[in-house]
Amino acid sequence: MPSSIKAATPPSWYKRNEIAVTPWLFLLPGVAFFLLYVIFPIFQSINVSFYDWDGLGEAEWIGLGNYEELYWDDAFYVSLRNNLIWLVLYLLAVPAGLFIALFLNQTVTGIRLYKSLFFFPFVISQVVVGLVFTWFYDPTFGLLNEFIGLFGLGPINVLGDERYVTYGIIAAGIWPQTAYCMILYLTGLNAVDPEQIEAARLDGAKGARLLWHVIIPQLKPATFIAFVVTIIGALRSFDLISIMTNGGPFGESRVLSFYMFEVALSEYGFRMGYGASIAVVLFLIMLCFIAYFLYSMYQDDKGGR
Amino acid sequence: MKVFKGTIAALMLSCGFGVSVQAESLSGTLKIFSDMANPAPRAVMEGMAERFGALHPDLEIELTVIDREAYKTQIRNFLTANAPDVANWYAANRMKPYVDAGLFEDVSEVWADPIFADLASTKGAMTLDGKQWGVPYTYYQWGVYYRADIYKELGLTEPANFEEMKSNCAAIIESGRKCFTLGSKNYWTTGGWFDYLNMRTNGHDYHAKLTAGEIAWTDEGVRQTFANWRELIDMGAFIDNHTAYSWQESLPFIVSGDAAAILKGNFAVAPLRDAGLDDSKLDFYQFPAINPDVELAEDAPTDTFHIPSGAQNKEAAKAFLKFVVEADNQTLINNGANLGQLPVNAKSSVDDDKFLKEGFAMLSSNSPGGVAQFFDRDAPAQMAKAAMEGFQEFMVKPDNLDKILARLDRAAKRIYK
Numbered sequence: 001m002p003s004s005i006k007a008a009t010p011p012s013w014y015k016r017n018e019i020a021v022t023p024w025l026f027l028l029p030g031v032a033f034f035l036l037y038v039i040f041p042i043f044q045s046i047n048v049s050f051y052d053w054d055g056l057g058e059a060e061w062i063g064l065g066n067y068e069e070l071y072w073d074d075a076f077y078v079s080l081r082n083n084l085i086w087l088v089l090y091l092l093a094v095p096a097g098l099f100i101a102l103f104l105n106q107t108v109t110g111i112r113l114y115k116s117l118f119f120f121p122f123v124i125s126q127v128v129v130g131l132v133f134t135w136f137y138d139p140t141f142g143l144l145n146e147f148i149g150l151f152g153l154g155p156i157n158v159l160g161d162e163r164y165v166t167y168g169i170i171a172a173g174i175w176p177q178t179a180y181c182m183i184l185y186l187t188g189l190n191a192v193d194p195e196q197i198e199a200a201r202l203d204g205a206k207g208a209r210l211l212w213h214v215i216i217p218q219l220k221p222a223t224f225i226a227f228v229v230t231i232i233g234a235l236r237s238f239d240l241i242s243i244m245t246n247g248g249p250f251g252e253s254r255v256l257s258f259y260m261f262e263v264a265l266s267e268y269g270f271r272m273g274y275g276a277s278i279a280v281v282l283f284l285i286m287l288c289f290i291a292y293f294l295y296s297m298y299q300d301d302k303g304g305r
Numbered sequence: 306m307k308v309f310k311g312t313i314a315a316l317m318l319s320c321g322f323g324v325s326v327q328a329e330s331l332s333g334t335l336k337i338f339s340d341m342a343n344p345a346p347r348a349v350m351e352g353m354a355e356r357f358g359a360l361h362p363d364l365e366i367e368l369t370v371i372d373r374e375a376y377k378t379q380i381r382n383f384l385t386a387n388a389p390d391v392a393n394w395y396a397a398n399r400m401k402p403y404v405d406a407g408l409f410e411d412v413s414e415v416w417a418d419p420i421f422a423d424l425a426s427t428k429g430a431m432t433l434d435g436k437q438w439g440v441p442y443t444y445y446q447w448g449v450y451y452r453a454d455i456y457k458e459l460g461l462t463e464p465a466n467f468e469e470m471k472s473n474c475a476a477i478i479e480s481g482r483k484c485f486t487l488g489s490k491n492y493w494t495t496g497g498w499f500d501y502l503n504m505r506t507n508g509h510d511y512h513a514k515l516t517a518g519e520i521a522w523t524d525e526g527v528r529q530t531f532a533n534w535r536e537l538i539d540m541g542a543f544i545d546n547h548t549a550y551s552w553q554e555s556l557p558f559i560v561s562g563d564a565a566a567i568l569k570g571n572f573a574v575a576p577l578r579d580a581g582l583d584d585s586k587l588d589f590y591q592f593p594a595i596n597p598d599v600e601l602a603e604d605a606p607t608d609t610f611h612i613p614s615g616a617q618n619k620e621a622a623k624a625f626l627k628f629v630v631e632a633d634n635q636t637l638i639n640n641g642a643n644l645g646q647l648p649v650n651a652k653s654s655v656d657d658d659k660f661l662k663e664g665f666a667m668l669s670s671n672s673p674g675g676v677a678q679f680f681d682r683d684a685p686a687q688m689a690k691a692a693m694e695g696f697q698e699f700m701v702k703p704d705n706l707d708k709i710l711a712r713l714d715r716a717a718k719r720i721y722k
Contacts, residue, residue, distance in 0.1 A: 054402060054406070055381060056381065056384075056385065056402060056403070056405075056406035056408065057405060057406045069719075074712070137549075138549065139545070139546040139549050140546070155546075157545070157546040157548070157549050158549075159548075159549050160490075160546050160547070160548030160549035160550075161548075162701075245490070246490065248489075248490055248492070248548060248694075248697065249489075249490075249548035249697060249698070249701060250694045250695070250697050250698035250701070251694055262690075265378060266378070267374075267377045267378065267686070268681070268686040268687060268689060268690035269686070269687075269690075270402060270686055270687065271687070
């Protein structure tokens, strides 16, 4: 920039710092709302978790009292156990989605229709999925028991038996989640480099080896996203439980998020502090995953440059 | 008799009119939030708002009807943030959190009105700390609704005591049916069973003390209640897999005749009639005595109107509360074509309906031990939740009783501190 102009009219502060400031201006609305609606409530919840508060009257400071009670609370451990089962089994949606995607990744007449049909469960509301599976599991009239009845088995009361209930709900949850992973992999498969596959074939690779060593490594971004959404989905599994069992029988299908809702916000819940302490525990669990995801994204970014 | 009642109703109507002429100066806006969202109750609520509006032409009435279940969680928000002038809720301990938090207005002054002398039966349920916090608009009886045709086929009669109830049940099971249908996916359905078994085993006063936290859950009396309950469970009285059904989903079993009876409030009659059970097939009996030494007591939950303390137009709200309990209004809104429940005003007439008449007679003359609201309205919310979950577990796994009672005892120590 010629110095003569600069001397004539000194540019404004904004002009001088335009390059540095503009991105922040664009980010400002997003950051502000993120701080207001995500970061601030996190600290607010942590604060509330140290109080005994019914949401209406005066809050009473009880320090770690809520956490101490959590430690003695059987229902909390049941919820925690169910959360772990959810985390592990829900991840089955990732390989299931991959295989359906591989199966659908071909060109035959009407493949678009088949793809949409497979994607359908993700489009319909979780509430509908929950209702459909509730009827499917019905111990007296349900399709499942009609079917296993053909082999002289049953009837199984899936949603009313504390041994099966969590698995029954997870099965319902995996259905739409598989569809989601499938779409992620279908788009991923479009980006697989055909030349590499050709080269691998020339070298005599096929079947499982081709899949494992050539295709899956190229699908890494899709796999990463599929894991992230599935783990988050497992940890916030709430709507299905609420629709299908409402936490029952006798609280055996609760997970942490549902238990938190129940003690703090449901018809019989008036314990904001206790609910907040459950939320904090859930947050800490999520934080492990979030930290790991952020770390690996950061590593990828560094590697990419 | 009917003519006589009609005359009284007409008299009350004119009196009521006289009262409202005096208070005609009401103006402004009256905001009502209601949970009467099902079709029939909704029409009742809209009708009441309309008739009240006609009495007070200068008053603008804004009625907001909210889904009944959603209302239970929303009330916390709107009472604190955006209070209406009149709101629906429930009696007894269920209103305690809002009374304690100062969110409901003390309406003892309204209760001083002479018209409330006819509401003595529900006054206790509306009283906390010696003051009244709202007015009732309807209540209904609980009891056993049974398939009269099945009883007839098996040669059974309405049981007069627990022994007969069990021998009836044995005969029903013999015929390949279940005695009682139950949908314990709604935890409160088990609360009804506990209420009756406990009130019949230990009496109403004991039951009231238990729900008020004055008696421990590990008490011998409570164990006796569960022992009686267990007799029914062990003989297979209840349908299988009741944990998988809500109360509505449990009704088809009695309609199809796979179960012979249901312990439920009078609100079960309408869906059962709609499903094709006419009065020759469906009948009602009072839960029979278990311990002959205790007086019979009944569950009769009362639904109510309250004035939030943040209300803007309290004058109009108080006038509306009085209007709601007037005898003629009570007769009208509780008749079979509307709510199909019992009027709270003693001067009202009960509609000519088999179940309403039986229920009214039972509550007014055969409930000497007292009237309870319902388990989840008598006990504090947290205790009700923990206990009803325990009842459901007990019904599936009766052997866990000691564990369940110890858990409830621990919960009680925290809740009633």
